[in-house]
Amino acid sequence: MLKYLRIRNFATIENIELTFKEGFTVLTGETGTGKSIIIDGIRLALGERGEIDKIRTGEEELFIEAIFISPQDKAAQVLVQRHFSRDGSTRSYVNGILTPAKKIKALAPNLVDIYGQNDHIFLRRQEFQLDFIDDAANLLPLRSEVTKLAHEIKKLQREKNKLSLHESQRRQRLDFLQFQIQEIEKANLVEGEEEELKREREILRHAERVQQLVNELLALGWEDDFSLTNLLSQMEHRLRELKDFEATFAEMEKASEEFSLLLKEYFRFLLNFKEKFEVSPEKLDEIETRLSLIDNLKRKYGSSISEILNYLTQARQEYQLLSRSEEKGSEIEEKISKLRKEYQAKANLLSQERKKFGVNFSRIVEKEIKSLGMTRAQFKVRFSSKKISSEATLPDKGWDDLEFMISPNPGEDSKPLRRIASGGELSRLMLALKVIGKSSVEKNKTLIFDEIDSGIGGKTAEAVALKLAQLAHDHQVICVTHLPQIAVAAPHHYLIEKKVKGGRTFTQVKSLSLEERVKEIARLMAGSHLTATALKNAREMILTHHPLL
Template identity: 40%
Template sequence: MLLELSLKNFTIIDSLKVEFTNGLNIITGETGAGKSIIIDAIGLLLGDRATTEYIKTGKEKAEIQGIFDIGNNKYLKDLLEQYGLDDDDNVLILCREVSSVGKNICRVNNKPVTLGVMKEIGQYLVDIHGQHEHQSLLNWERHIDLLDLFGGSEILSLRYEFSNIYKKYKELYGKLVELKEKEKDREQRLDFLIFQVSEIERANIKINEEDELRQEKQILSNSEKLFKGSATAYQILYQGDSENPAVYDKLSKTIEELEDICKIDNRLQNSLDTLKEVFYKIEDISINLRDYRDSIEFNPERLDEIEERINLINQLKRKYGGSIKDILNYYQQAKTEINELSNIKENSEKLASELRSIEQDLATLSIKLSNKRKKAAKILEENIAKELAELKMEKSKFKVEFNVKIDNKNGININNESLTISNKGMDIVEFLITTNPGEPLKPLSKIVSGGEMSRIMLALKTILARIDNIPTLIFDEIDTGIGGSAAQAVAEKLSYISREHQVICVTHLPQIASMADNHFYIEKRIFDDVTKTQIKKLGEKQRIKELARMLGGSNFTDITLNHAKEMIETAKEIKQKKFI
């Protein structure tokens, strides 16, 4: 639900914060006070189109922020996870900035998002009914979901079963289509794959071969340098010549001198021992240098072979992948595809047989699901008729219309017709209504009157209150064109819905305002020739005065005050008897 709404430099508002609670939140005020500003601001948070007209005169930008408690709304949590927008302890913060240069910034939990994402999230948070466009019930694609929810566990479990089988059907259907496409150019594709597999097999490449070849190439390319260097090092250490005795010989002479000294004075014995160790190590090193020198290979032919091998590997990499591992992976994939293509006819026949069996199951379940929906639809129609009658729309007629879509190319056989199905079955469901006798039934979206639309929505919400998972409902000017007993019926229904949903309602009717759990008063004032809008939460005494104003105008009397007090007391009794 909406916990808090904050506005800054929005239309005629400098700064404003409203804290809403659960239950029925009523907003009242004199005509022109700016009650619609609150609804407009919430609409922007839900993805409405923004214009610079929303920015307060003289300011660079307008800012709107809404804090929502999303509870355990699974659908919304899944959507947030999809966009990487984790909620913080079930709290969601939506922010919208509208700048004077036409730039709009949308944020969810302080992370920037597109307007489309904000709009998608908003549809799970709030429904606005009245003069605005967030009426989810006007979206006919949602009607089948609402009907199924109304139908309860029997329909929902059947739909879940259908959805799982449908998922398997789509997977197999996709595989069959893929096989059919491959079958068209099977021979050509098979020849091509066999050639590629043969080419890779002839190359007989190994995972680490390229690194080993490059290392061997480096050694062969520098064989002269390696030979010369190792030979020179060997000569200096061990071989020597007439002009430059070897280090080994000089060290041997040094050891002899130290041995003579130590016979007389053994203080250099440690040095002598260390030098002998070095002497033996130099001998070992010299032997290694000699063997290395003698192992150096001068082989231009082998170098050419290596170069050719590396070029072959590079050619294969350009064809089949960026590494030897990629080439070998492609090799395995190609062999698998060769096997599939070789058995494509058998595989296609097997898949087609499985699909026919699944289609029969889907057809049976579609019929069963449709029959149960039609039974639920009759009950829903009767319940809606009763609700509309209580709302003084007894001449209205509500109907749940069922249709199917024929598709002779890709449909499945249901009752001897080739029909399109979705994961929800074969039914196309839409709610229709007529508000005047003699007029044809029309989609809900074709209802022109705002007052009629609001009461229809109220009737539907009353029926669906316990199953609809949108937490916050906003009714803007729902009292248009009603009064008397109809107004009282509307008031009681709003209170009933607020037991299951947070309701925010802008109203001119005292009957509706009297049912408030929280009552806000909005007013327009002039400070230093500047018009500003303010909103405040009313206490018990202030509520009585506001209802008296709504009953009799600004010059209310003791009679209207007493009447207002009685209305509030009566509303409390109604809520206790009916809803608590």
């Protein structure tokens, strides 16, 4: 249940704090006072998205705080705090822990069920009606199995369609893939070879100059009496002699020896290069031919050898798949046939359970709406089967098309709810559904009705008030209303008012005492001009419902 609500800087609300009690609570106020703004605040607390333009003029942040008592454990409280800044940022906390709004929204159905002014629009939709029946009949797990099977069948059918190319197209594709595979395989490509070939080509294109430079380096460092290695050897000999006279030359001798080893390694590389290197126009032609082949394959299959080899892998896989398409198609068809039988069995069971539930459901709904003033109405659930032309149109939720049918008056044929029901009839029907479904929701849950009294009055209003009071035996019921019959039925009554101070509008909410309730009920009955008769009647109505006040 909702225990506490604080709203700060929301539209015309500067700051209000409300403490709610168990049972039935009503919110009333004159037209234009913004009675639904309290419900909007609760919606924000439950994870709804906030709008910047709803932040009170002149303020930078809208703040909502709500405390709920868990329906599962009355000792457990859920504290929700949400901050909405004018810069568009939002911060949300649950029991002091930063929590994404989507998680709060997922938590909301376990705490509160809100029926808004326009929610009866959903009642006209067949999709909503089917969902309600499946939920009320505890058929959602079975329906999920049907949905899963339908998705698997459709997926396999799409795979089969890909294989079902016309035979001539399949043959042409196989021939083309075979040519491509052979062309790439014949090239014997190796990753990295293109870069190595380009390096070799660059050397061969300047072979004479390369050879000349290598020879000159060898002459300077290795093959002459005054070569670098000979000079270095003489330096080492003198350094060895010097260190006998001065120990500090030992470090220089060591460095000279290390440099000598490095230099010898360097010239061994040059000698090895010289031995292997040959000026060969034929070799250059081979490299140019190879690079040309690689360029040709790159134009067809990818921008690098790596991409060409990836394409080869894909081409082999497609070739293999097409080669065994008949075998694969048979395997898929066998799987589809097996899943189709499972789907049919579960969809048939789902349909049977829906129809069985629908008979009792229709009887209970009819009883409830009659108690809500639709005394001559008849209600039933009409079932029909969907037309299925192929696996692609296999319905995810089973065979059934389902529609709520109603006949408001005797002698009239039942017609779809979406065609004939008025706003008042829809409001009462929705309330009846809430009453029917109450056994499937946990006790102490909060049920909020935002002007469910649309389009009704008189005895019908009294019947709706009685039904709301019955709901309040097991749940906390909060109702925004403009009808005295409903307002007087609740033991807890808040008045919402608008005040103007210093050129600013303020929405205020206060809990009414007995005398204040008398005036408010009289206003709801007679308007702003309160007569003695209206006040007397209001007092009698209140004391009739609550004799202990």
